[in-house]
Amino acid sequence: MRAAVLHTFGDDLAFEEVSLEAPDPDEVVVRTVASGVCHTDRTMQKGANPLPLPLILGHEVSGVVEAVGRNVTYVRPGDHVATCASSFCGTCRWCQRGALQHCENKGRSRPAGRPPRLSLDGTPVEPFVGLGGFAEQLLVHERTLVKLPQEMPLDKAALLGCAGITGLGAVRHAAQVQAGDTVAVIGCGGVGLNAVMGARLVGASRIIAIDRIPAKLDFARRLGATDTIDASRVDAVETVRELTGGGVDHAIEVVGIGPTIEQAFAMLDTMGTATVVGVAHPDLQVQIPAAQLLLEKRIQGTKMGSTRFRLDIPFYCDLYLSGRLDLDALLSRTIDLVDVNLALKDLDAPTGARTVVTF
Ligand SMILES: [Zn+2]
Ligand SMILES: [Zn+2]
16 A cells, blocks of 8 residues: 655655555554644654654544454444544553553554564554554554544544544643633644634633734634734733733643743633643753742643543534534645645644645
C-alpha cells in the first residue's frame, strides 16, 4: 500500500509502497478514508522527539475496517472507525482509574519476537503512535479504534481523534467548565478552536479567544467566541481583566510556552483554574506568584483532554449529526496524499483551521 514515509528528520515525506503483515489476533486492518494534518506531525517531522525511522506520520484517522484478527470482537469488516492515540489496555492501574490517557500498555507496537506490522523492502517502518495515518491502510491494535455511526461523514470524523477530543475534553473533563463560567482560550489552532466550541457547548457565559493571528480569531468567533483578543497588539491579561471585570473562571492554554502558561494563571479570577493543554518542552520552567494561591487559584495539566475516546467520539458524532458541533467550519480543506508535504509546511504559518488528507 502507498504511504508517505519520513526517512530523515527535517526532510519531506517520500511516497513508497509499504507492506502490511496479516493481522495478529488482536489487530485490525483499516482502509484509510481521511487523515488530519496536525501540528504534532510537523514537530515530529522536524525531529522534536526523535522516533525510530523510517516513520509514517498521521494520527487522527478515520476509515473502514477491512479485516480483523481472530480475537477481535469490537469491530467487523465494513464498520466505520476513527483512531485515537489514547489507546488503552483496560487492566493497568491507570485504565482501572478511568484515566486511559495514561495507560501503560497502549499496544502501539507488537510484542517482542513478532514481525513488525509494517515494512519497506524488509526494513521495519514505524507507524507514529501505533497509527501511521498518512497511508492507504493501517494495521492497528483494536483498542486504538472507536466505532462511528455509519452516517457520520468520515472526513469530519477524522478531526475528532486528536484535536477534537483534546480541545473539547480539556473543557469538559479537565477544566469541568460549568454553565455560566467565563472562559479564555489561549491559542486558536485546531485544539484551541475545539476548546472554544466546547465552552459554547457547556454554556460558558463569556468565551474569550486569544491569538496573534487575526484569521484564527475570525474562526474562533464563527465557532462561538464572544470576544477575541489579538495578543500581538494588546496585553492579553489586561484585556481579559477589563472585559470580565477581574478575570476568568477558566483559562485554557493551548500553546505550551512559558509566557502563555504564566498569562493563563495571571488572567484568572479568584478561585479560577488554568488548564494547560499545550505540550511544553521538557526543560521549560514557569513561575507563578505564590501569594495568589491564597485566592484558591489553581493550575493543572491535561493529556489529550483527559479523554475516554470510546465514549467521547460517538458523543461528538451525535452532536455533529444533530447540528450542535460545527465540524464543517473547522475543516478548512481536503487534499490528496501527494500534497501532504505542502500541508505540513503550511503549519509553520497556519491561517486556516484543519487540513485533512482524503483517500
Ligand atoms: Zn492500561
Ligand atoms: Zn494531533
